[in-house]
Amino acid sequence: MDFSQQQHLMISVEKEGPDKLVKQTFPLRFGKYSEIKTQDFEFCFNLNGEIRSIRGLKSNWPHPAEQFKRTAGNDWVYYTVGDKSGNDGIISWMGEYYLPCLPYTSNPVWEIKYFSNPVVMSALAKWSQLFANLYMADLKGLYPHAKDLIKKILANDDTILYERSQQLNKIIGSRVSVLPPDTRHVDYDIIPLTIADGCLYHCKFCCVKTDQKFQKRSKDNILQQIGALKDHFGANLINYHALFLGNHDALAAGGDIICFAAEEGYQTLGFKQRMDQKPFLYLFGSVGSFLGAGQALFEQLNRLPFYTYINIGFESIDSKTLSLIGKPIKAEQVKEAFEKMIEINDTFDRIEVTGNFIEGDSLSPEHDDSLALLLKHAKVKSKSKGAIYLSPLKDSPKKRELLPRFYKIKEESRLPVFVYLIQRL
Numbered sequence: 058m059d060f061s062q063q064q065h066l067m068i069s070v071e072k073e074g075p076d077k078l079v080k081q082t083f084p085l086r087f088g089k090y091s092e093i094k095t096q097d098f099e100f101c102f103n104l105n106g107e108i109r110s111i112r113g114l115k116s117n118w119p120h121p122a123e124q125f126k127r128t129a130g131n132d133w134v135y136y137t138v139g140d141k142s143g144n145d146g147i148i149s150w151m152g153e154y155y156l157p158c159l160p161y162t163s164n165p166v167w168e169i170k171y172f173s174n175p176v177v178m179s180a181l182a183k184w185s186q187l188f189a190n191l192y193m194a195d196l197k198g199l200y201p202h203a204k205d206l207i208k209k210i211l212a213n214d215d216t217i218l219y220e221r222s223q224q225l226n227k228i229i230g231s232r233v234s235v236l237p238p239d240t241r242h243v244d245y246d247i248i249p250l251t252i253a254d255g256c257l258y259h260c261k262f263c264c265v266k267t268d269q270k271f272q273k274r275s276k277d278n279i280l281q282q283i284g285a286l287k288d289h290f291g292a293n294l295i296n297y298h299a300l301f302l303g304n305h306d307a308l309a310a311g312g313d314i315i316c317f318a319a320e321e322g323y324q325t326l327g328f329k330q331r332m333d334q335k336p337f338l339y340l341f342g343s344v345g346s347f348l349g350a351g352q353a354l355f356e357q358l359n360r361l362p363f364y365t366y367i368n369i370g371f372e373s374i375d376s377k378t379l380s381l382i383g384k385p386i387k388a389e390q391v392k393e394a395f396e397k398m399i400e401i402n403d404t405f406d407r408i409e410v411t412g413n414f415i416e417g418d419s420l421s422p423e424h425d426d427s428l429a430l431l432l433k434h435a436k437v438k439s440k441s442k443g444a445i446y447l448s449p450l451k452d453s454p455k456k457r458e459l460l461p462r463f464y465k466i467k468e469e470s471r472l473p474v475f476v477y478l479i480q481r482l
């Protein structure tokens with residue numbers, strides 16, 4: 058560390074953003090946090106003193122609304138506004154004003170090489186510099202009003218931050234390899250709680266599956282996780298507004314376990330309604346578990362103190378494509394589950410079922426055509442509920458060229474359509 062470049066720091070120990078999550082063209086900080094500004098950069102910290110985000114303040118920074126954000130899994134994700142920051146920009150295909158550029162291989166339709174920009178990459182070096190400056194400031198007793206904050210930040214160096222991310226994986230059993238697309242509504246900030254491992258199908262095309270057979274967790278195990286999660290997230294728990302019930306097919310765990318986990322999580326982790334916004338509950342479901350779920354389960358979910366998103370992996374309504382990707386379900390089942398999604402969305406005010414379909418340049422034309430027809434003739438009452446996410450296959454070489462095909466499907470669809478970026482926690 059270079060201790061020679063001590064510079065004046067503007068330290069705000071307690072800052073408070075809006076309580077309710079809303080989408081903005083400029084990055085709003087929600088909840089409570091601390092902030093340190095240098096001449097060139099703004100650094101935000103959560104209530105545990107863990108670094109949370111870094112944003113450049115000088116005119117050579119690519120865009121004032123772009124920033125690095127560190128996830129609970131200790132990934133530094135760069136948020137770009139793309140080449141257009143208005144309503145016809147990234148929001149038209151992501152549903153959000155920002156595209157998270159991930160530091161690992163995923164399925165983006167649009168790859169931004171942010172790491173080849175030295176100004177952007179200097180942000181991470183500046184974090185190391187700030188850490189060194191804070192170390193010296195602590196030794197010299199500078200910034201007495203921020204003494205406690207500085208100590209908390211110094212207790213969370215890069216090694217500790219990494220270890221904490223590993224500890225989180227240990228609590229829930231493994232790393233969350235993919236988050237439901239609907240978690241974009243909370244900027245992917247969720248508390249993960251595993252209620253079942255494995256999945257029902259083990260499809261050939263899938264890049265996130267595990268070898269495990271589907272198995273529910275016991276109630277004891279769920280309670281243990283919740284207790285450990287409460288300790289792990291600590292003071293910063295109050296900034297969370299969403300619970301993710303993992304793993305790949307939590308819906309198959311059944312109403313009893315889902316509602317037990319949701320209710321216990323709600324109580325112990327201190328979720329609450331913020332203004333008119335209920336906390337969010339996210340889970341994945343498969344076509345099989347969704348078709349097998351009776352009315353009673355949805356009635357139970359609708360009584361929870363959450364707004365629940367269930368994301369179903371449909372993948373395709375074309376038989377040939379389903380067999381090509383090794384998904385052991387029939388097109389008729391996909392159709393039936395799709396119609397059930399619309400019915401559930403029309404019936405329950407606190408449940409929203411959304412669905413995923415794959416997209417790729419090696420798929421048969423029937424895949425696109427059958428999907429476009431399905432969405433064009435969907436018998437929906439409300440066009441705002443039940444988003445459909447198109448997920449580019451990971452090995453599709455021409456992902457950017459998928460965007461015009463995506464817009465074509467979206468234009469005629471009676472349901473909202475977005476691109477699904479596979480993101481881990």
Ligand code: SF4
Pocket residue numbers: 256257258259260261263264265266305343370
């Ligand atoms: S797509 Fe879903 S059901 Fe198929 S292997 Fe992946 S996680 Fe399992």
